[in-house]
Structures are given as C-alpha cells and as structure tokens.
Amino acid sequence: MSKNIIALLPDHVANQIAAGEVVQRPASVVKELLENSVDAGANNIKLIIKDAGKSLIQLIDNGKGMSPFDARMCFERHATSKISKADDLWSLTTKGFRGEALASIAAVSQVELKSKQENEIVGQHIVIEGSKFISQSECQTPTGTTFIVKNLFFNITARRNFLKNDQVEQKHIVDEFERIALPHCDIHFTLISNGNEILNLAPGSLIQRIKSLYGSYMQKDLVPVSENTSFLKIGGYVSLPDTAVKTRKEQFLFINNRFIKNPFLNHAIYEAYKELIGFQSHPKFFLFLEMDPKHIDINIHPTKTEIKFTDEKSVYMLLLSVIKRALGKANVAPSLDFENSITSDFVTTDKVYAQPKVSYNPDYNPFKNAASTGYSNDEGGLQKANKQNWESLFSGFKDTVGNDVQSETNEQHAIEILKNETLEYNVFQLNFKYIVTSFDKNLVIIDQQRAHERSLYEHYLKTKSENRISSQQLLFPEQVELSANDFNLIKDLKEEFNVLGFDIEEFGKNSIVINGAPADLQDISVVQTLEGILETFKLNTIDAKIEKHDNLCRAIAKNTCIKYGKILDDTEMKLIVNQIVKCDNPLYTANGKPVMMEVELNEIEKFFKK
Numbered sequence: 001m002s003k004n005i006i007a008l009l010p011d012h013v014a015n016q017i018a019a020g021e022v023v024q025r026p027a028s029v030v031k032e033l034l035e036n037s038v039d040a041g042a043n044n045i046k047l048i049i050k051d052a053g054k055s056l057i058q059l060i061d062n063g064k065g066m067s068p069f070d071a072r073m074c075f076e077r078h079a080t081s082k083i084s085k086a087d088d089l090w091s092l093t094t095k096g097f098r099g100e101a102l103a104s105i106a107a108v109s110q111v112e113l114k115s116k117q118e119n120e121i122v123g124q125h126i127v128i129e130g131s132k133f134i135s136q137s138e139c140q141t142p143t144g145t146t147f148i149v150k151n152l153f154f155n156i157t158a159r160r161n162f163l164k165n166d167q168v169e170q171k172h173i174v175d176e177f178e179r180i181a182l183p184h185c186d187i188h189f190t191l192i193s194n195g196n197e198i199l200n201l202a203p204g205s206l207i208q209r210i211k212s213l214y215g216s217y218m219q220k221d222l223v224p225v226s227e228n229t230s231f232l233k234i235g236g237y238v239s240l241p242d243t244a245v246k247t248r249k250e251q252f253l254f255i256n257n258r259f260i261k262n263p264f265l266n267h268a269i270y271e272a273y274k275e276l277i278g279f280q281s282h283p284k285f286f287l288f289l290e291m292d293p294k295h296i297d298i299n300i301h302p303t304k305t306e307i308k309f310t311d312e313k314s315v316y317m318l319l320l321s322v323i324k325r326a327l328g329k330a331n332v333a334p335s336l337d338f339e340n341s342i343t344s345d346f347v348t349t350d351k352v353y354a355q356p357k358v359s360y361n362p363d364y365n366p367f368k369n370a371a372s373t374g375y376s377n378d379e380g381g382l383q384k385a386n387k388q389n390w391e392s393l394f395s396g397f398k399d400t401v402g403n404d405v406q407s408e409t410n411e412q413h414a415i416e417i418l419k420n421e422t423l424e425y426n427v428f429q430l431n432f433k434y435i436v437t438s439f440d441k442n443l444v445i446i447d448q449q450r451a452h453e454r455s456l457y458e459h460y461l462k463t464k465s466e467n468r469i470s471s472q473q474l475l476f477p478e479q480v481e482l483s484a485n486d487f488n489l490i491k492d493l494k495e496e497f498n499v500l501g502f503d504i505e506e507f508g509k510n511s512i513v514i515n516g517a518p519a520d521l522q523d524i525s526v527v528q529t530l531e532g533i534l535e536t537f538k539l540n541t542i543d544a545k546i547e548k549h550d551n552l553c554r555a556i557a558k559n560t561c562i563k564y565g566k567i568l569d570d571t572e573m574k575l576i577v578n579q580i581v582k583c584d585n586p587l588y589t590a591n592g593k594p595v596m597m598e599v600e601l602n603e604i605e606k607f608f609k610k
Ligand code: ADP
Pocket: 032, 036, 037, 040, 061, 063, 064, 065, 066, 074, 079, 080, 081, 082, 095, 096, 097, 098, 099, 100, 101, 102, 103, 144, 145
C-alpha cells in the first residue's frame, strides 16, 4: 500500500523559515522598521536599542500611522499597502513592497505596536509573540507608529547563538541606520543605545548630514558631483584622490534613495580614480542616482541591496565621466564651506572675500596626462591646492636675509628653507581676536585661536611614543575626583596622555593625581584643562568616528590654545604666524573651520578706483 508522507508545514514553522530570509540579525529588523517609517512619511524617527538590539529594538515615528484594521493586518504575510498589482513593481517609490517584513519580525520575537492616525482620538495597541496574536486594545499614543521588538529569536535558540557580540551587532545596526539617514537628510533621526544617545541628526543639507555622521573634517576631503540628464540624475560627493585610505569606509551608492551594492558601478567609480590613487587605496563616496523606476528591477533579492538596470552601460559611462570631471574641477577650485564658514562674519555688501588664493593653471586637468604623471609624483586634489595655497602666500616674499624666495631655482628647496626659517612679519592685533598681517602684498587676517589650535594639533599629532613630549613635574601634584565614566576614560587613555606629556596616576576609587603636565601648560589650570579635554574628547566621539590619538590631540589642542580676548604682544603674534604657515594644512582647523582669510591687493586697488 502506498504511504503518503507529504504534509503542509504548520504556519508557525513556515513563518519561521520565511523569516530567516528577512531577519538575520537585529540590524535587519532595524532596517525594515526604519524603511517603514520613511515610507509612512515620518519626519522624526527615533530608534532605541538595548544590548545591540538583542533584547530591545524600539522605533518611534511621527508618520501617518495605521487604522485599527491595518494595525492588525500589517503582521500578515504579503500584507502591504504599497503595491496592489504586478505592474506597480515598475513604478515603485517606496522602500518596502513585499509585505513580508513585519510578519517575519513577529515570527521570531515579541512585538508590540502602538499606532494612531491623525484624525483618530485613540490609537491601537497590539501584542504579538512568535506569530501568535495576543491582544488588541485601544491606547493613548501620539500620531504615528511605535514598534517595540523584544527578545529577538526568543523562540529559535540556534539563531540566537549565531549572533555576534554586541559590538559587532551594533556596528551592523549603525551601518543600516546610516544607509537610511544619508538619503533622507530632511528627517530628524536619533539613535539611543543602552541609554546613551549615539546619534542625533538634525534635518539639513546632505553635507551637513555627512558632517554629523562622519565629522566636520570630512568636508574638506570631498567634492560635489552633479549631473542631470533626462535618463539619469547624479548628485552627491566623492573624496579627493589624496585622501584615499586603505579601507573601504564611507562608500555609499544609492539609487532612488535606496542603498545598493553594484560591483559594475563600483568599477566605474574606481576607474575615475585610476592613476590618481595608489594600489589598494579606496576613495570615499556618497553618490545618489535617480532614474525612472521603470528602468530598475529591484525584485531580485529579498534584502534588496542588489538591483538590476535596463541600461547599465550608460549609467557606467555617465558615472565615470561625472566623477572625473568633478575631480578635475576640484583641483583648481577647493570646495569651501560657505554655509558654516567665517564668511558670515566677513561679508560686506554681499561680497564674500576669498580664502587665500590658489595659484593654479585653469587648464589643469589631472586626467589629460594621467598616464604619464602616475600616482607617486602627482599629488592632485585639495591637498595639492592647499599646499599651493600657502606656498603661493610666500611668492615674492623676502626671507630673513633679503633674498627673493621665488628666485630660488629649486622651489621645493625654498619651501623647505621657509618652513625652517623664522620670518619677520608685520603684525597687529584686531579686536583681541585676529592677527592682521600681509603675505606677498595681500592682506591676511588670521584667527588667533584657530591658528594656534591648528598648530598645536599638528604638533601633538606628530608626537608618537618614540618622541613623546616631556612632562614637567608640578610643584603641587593635583588630586582630582572624577565621575566613574571619566575615570574609566582616563584609564583607557593613560598611555596616550603620557605620550603627550601628562603624568597621571590612579589614586583610589574614581580619583587621579596629576603629577606633571606638558611644559607649555605650566601657567594654566591643569585640572580645568584636563576636564575640558575629556569633555571635548567625549563630544568628538558622539558626532564623529575619530581615532583615539587623533581625538585626544584635537581635544588637547582645543583646550590649551590661546583664546579670543587674549592680548598678544608682537613676539607672540609673530610666533603664531610662523607656526601656522609651517603647518601641513594651515587653512583649516581639525574640525574644518577656516583659519585665515586673504584680501588680494587688486581687490583693495579696485575699491579705491571708485
Ligand atoms: P511592506 O513595507 O513591504 O509593505 P511591511 O511588512 O514592512 O511590508 O509592512 C506592512 C504594512 O504595514 C506596510 O505596507 C504599511 O502599510 C504598514 N506599516 C508598517 N510600518 C508602518 C509605519 N511605521 N507607519 C505606518 N504604516 C506602517
């Protein structure tokens, strides 16, 4: 007798299997919930996680909310409000469309939903665990939707055991968060992890969003990219060749605001940098492509980072040429931050004075001779522009012995000499804030605080364990009580502090003793400075991922530099000017703020011709 052995899987097993496609880790839940909130038109989205999302993922949005019926329906498989027929797949403007995410999440966790539409007085509260509907009731809740996802994989031990440690899982979450936050810079996003606010991204421009995610110093590494054809729009930023790094960090490609991975288009981007960056170096990019959804097939992978286009070749060619052009342009026109820059203080009659001028060849195109110039001896990019900037400051300048520096046959040699020479500048102080001087007949105004901060920063940055700054013992060692947090931070940074000249010792519970400080700091309050340094350090870690030593150098420079309001004598001013011109990047502070401005002689002459 034949024996039937096929049976339909029980729903909860089928659901768990299907969920595996969508929910691999906490970050997958975060991605789906964030996407739903964006699709729901929210302009304020708050994500709260505990234990890297393993015990809690809570998402609060102020989007359009759900009706009582929809609130219950949304957990059903293939329940979506975003498409209703197959053709809709070719005109998608939403991130979701499969109606699978919430069903999958509910299959492998304990979920609570609170949601209310604007015209309703009360909202809906739904509880569902491992696909099992527990309850639906009315509740008080603001317009919008809140999802609480607890104990992910509580019913699948094996999946839970596959999760990595909290640090790794949280990194995945932050990655997903960035992929949504970057293209939606008009939305206010907050990320709170174990009670600490990690990210708070106010609505603003793309560059502002990039700066709040990766630090304001990032801006000087980037150039804008822009192209608009009837077929494809390209916008965003790419990094200058000389800022290429050894790791693939900050590489983002979006199509219609959806993060994608596409090796073919990646190749186009790298092709644009060919000959400009070294072997195994990687550019940063934030590229936004927009095209009619009918040319895109996103229906290829459930997690949807891989997509297909109808005309990949044209996209490739356009992307390549647009980036090349942007890099070419950048070499002659450094991108300046006019949004946040010093200019607002210096705008007179609509005229924005120039930053120190780049002496450039307007016809220069790094791609013309790309093959012959090669990477090693071609600096390219803003670094070069910057260097030319300050090199040009000296053109025609007399050195201390009265020789015209420009007449040196070997310009590089001249610059080396200049870097080691103390030059005589005519200086005076303006409003206890600026040092006014002249470079090559042009008028130059230097921000005293920022200039000093920059040169200290570079000085500290170049300090390594081999050439540590010597510490001068304090006459009266200072004992300081700290919060547990700060105490741990100091413990963690002890060696770094030591290298930079601070002699710090632990002294019982949450207490330290400062035995010595860098000799330069002898006349300022060491305790106050140390507290300031810790504050700045912590602030920097919130809004940017800066390496520890770099961060500490910034913090120390910021807290030990001379401040506005300090009356400077001639010798001090000359010292500051001499220090700043010897910097590798004298034009900006570590956080990307302008350090000096230049008014060209011919501008002055033009004015008096009136
Ligand atoms: P999809 O996003 O593919 O449609 P989901 O399972 O993610 O599928 O969501 C199902 C449906 O639930 C959505 O189509 C939407 O109508 C509704 N929904 C989900 N999240 C929200 C939210 N945050 N605000 C309003 N409606 C939502």
